[in-house]
Amino acid sequence: LGQTSIKTRAAVAWKAGAPLSIEEVDLALPKKGEVLVRIVATGVCHTDAYTLSGDDPEGLFPAILGHEGGGIVEMVGEGVTSVAVGDHVIPLYTPECGQCKFCLSGKTNLCQAIRTTQGKGLMPDGTSRFSKDGQTIYHYMGTSTFSEYTVLPDIALAKIPKQAPLEKVCLLGCGVTTGMGAVTNAARVQPGDTVAVFGLGGIGLSVILGAVMAKAGRIIAIDINEDKFTIAKQLGATDCINPADYDKPIQEVIVEMTDGGVDWSFECIGNVKVMRSALECCHKGWGESVIIGVAGAGQEISTRPFQLVTGRVWRGTAFGGVKGRSQLPEYVQRYLDGEFELDTFITHTMGLEDINHAFDLMHEGKSIRSVVHF
Numbered sequence: 334l335g336q337t338s339i340k341t342r343a344a345v346a347w348k349a350g351a352p353l354s355i356e357e358v359d360l361a362l363p364k365k366g367e368v369l370v371r372i373v374a375t376g377v378c379h380t381d382a383y384t385l386s387g388d389d390p391e392g393l394f395p396a397i398l399g400h401e402g403g404g405i406v407e408m409v410g411e412g413v414t415s416v417a418v419g420d421h422v423i424p425l426y427t428p429e430c431g432q433c434k435f436c437l438s439g440k441t442n443l444c445q446a447i448r449t450t451q452g453k454g455l456m457p458d459g460t461s462r463f464s465k466d467g468q469t470i471y472h473y474m475g476t477s478t479f480s481e482y483t484v485l486p487d488i489a490l491a492k493i494p495k496q497a498p499l500e501k502v503c504l505l506g507c508g509v510t511t512g513m514g515a516v517t518n519a520a521r522v523q524p525g526d527t528v529a530v531f532g533l534g535g536i537g538l539s540v541i542l543g544a545v546m547a548k549a550g551r552i553i554a555i556d557i558n559e560d561k562f563t564i565a566k567q568l569g570a571t572d573c574i575n576p577a578d579y580d581k582p583i584q585e586v587i588v589e590m591t592d593g594g595v596d597w598s599f600e601c602i603g604n605v606k607v608m609r610s611a612l613e614c615c616h617k618g619w620g621e622s623v624i625i626g627v628a629g630a631g632q633e634i635s636t637r638p639f640q641l642v643t644g645r646v647w648r649g650t651a652f653g654g655v656k657g658r659s660q661l662p663e664y665v666q667r668y669l670d671g672e673f674e675l676d677t678f679i680t681h682t683m684g685l686e687d688i689n690h691a692f693d694l695m696h697e698g699k700s701i702r703s704v705v706h707f
């Protein structure tokens with residue numbers, strides 16, 4: 334009684350470039366409008382590695398990373414009515430307040446209700462719930478799923494069916510939804526369309542999954558790591574190519590392969606040079622390129638404006654354009670209905686104590702997704 338905080342086991346990023354440190358930290362109980370969630374499982378996304386590397390201009394330390402989780406509501410703060418203790422939830426780094434200009438626009442999933450404080454590693458009231466020996470530890474992407482317990486605003490929780498296995502559908506908290514959503518929301522892939530996918534990690538492979546569901550005619554998968562081609566083909570890629578095998582720019586190769594270019598391309602790496610190739614492999618007059626990859630601080634994209642003058646379109650997307658609270662539960666239901674599977678993406682599982690291994694596997698190109706079980 335009168336308790337104001339709990340202890341939780343978490344992987345702490347004390348500084349850029351250093352391994353995460355598994356320790357017990359303090360977590361203040363949820364305040365007004367907030368919810369305490371027990372994370373059951375979390376995927377490790379390249380964006381976690383990107384921020385840990387120090388390349389993220391918004392990166393803050395010390396922080397508890399992680400944004401691809403699944404969990405169970407343990408306690409609700411004052412005024413919370415949208416979720417209750419025992420509900421199964423997916424944390425949302427793109428929340429949905431339903432009331433801001435962005436939510437009401439009908440044009441975007443980028444709710445801005447709490448974006449400013451979220452980018453500062455803080456809860457909407459401007460403070461952190463995490464600390465260790467009195468020192469503040471920052472939240473990350475509003476989710477901090479690399480902690481057994483975490484606190485989120487209720488607008489950042491999607492309530493999902495209890496029969497959905499959290500250790501699988503956690504991937505819908507970022508990677509798989511991002512790729513699938515990009516195909517239908519950012520692009521509008523039509524039956525028979527030709528698609529190019531640059532980068533065959535969790536995101537690119539999910540784009541392939543989405544493109545197959547959209548009945549794309551040809552799906553060209555591009556990676557410098559040919560080990561990724563097996564799963565890409567298994568998911569439905571029709572052509573797998575390695576830019577290192579050609580002595581000319583990969584965009585020229587693709588334009589020749591496709592009688593003028595692709596209808597849609599997706600950059601799923603975060604490499605600004607590849608972003609250019611992805612744009613320039615698009616068909617003159619109508620081809621559109623979607624940027625999904627996140628590039629490091631100071632990086633900029635470039636191309637000849639002529640590429641756009643002649644009808645190619647450059648666009649981008651976060652979380653596949655999916656509105657978390659109103660639309661993510663449908664993705665979970667589609668998974669439960671057997672429309673797609675997630676096991677192909679989960680190449681490794683481990684306990685929290687081995688989370689640094691997940692980062693090693695990612696950097697070595699050996700994993701698609703590692704899922705950490707608490």
Ligand code: NAD
Nearest residue numbers: 379380532533534535536556557601602603626627651652
């Ligand atoms: P990943 O590390 O699992 O996969 C990246 C893939 O790109 C790897 O297979 C790698 O071999 C390949 N690659 C690297 N350099 C390449 C090159 N020059 N040419 C061809 N292939 C190359 O990463 P991921 O988790 O799939 O994430 C991919 C990107 O998407 C990251 O930048 C991540 O931050 C970003 N992301 C964005 C969103 C969003 O909402 N926009 C969501 C999730 C992830």
Ligand code: AHE
Nearest residue numbers: 378380389390391392427507627651652
């Ligand atoms: N902090 C980076 C931007 C990182 C970024 O673009 N994140 C994506 C999600 S990546 C998930 O794996 C996103 O949601 N972007 C929209 C937003 O509001 O952050 C930087 O460059 O500052």
Ligand code: ZN
Nearest residue numbers: 378380507508
């Ligand atoms: Zn992610």
Ligand code: ZN
Nearest residue numbers: 430433436444
């Ligand atoms: Zn909003």
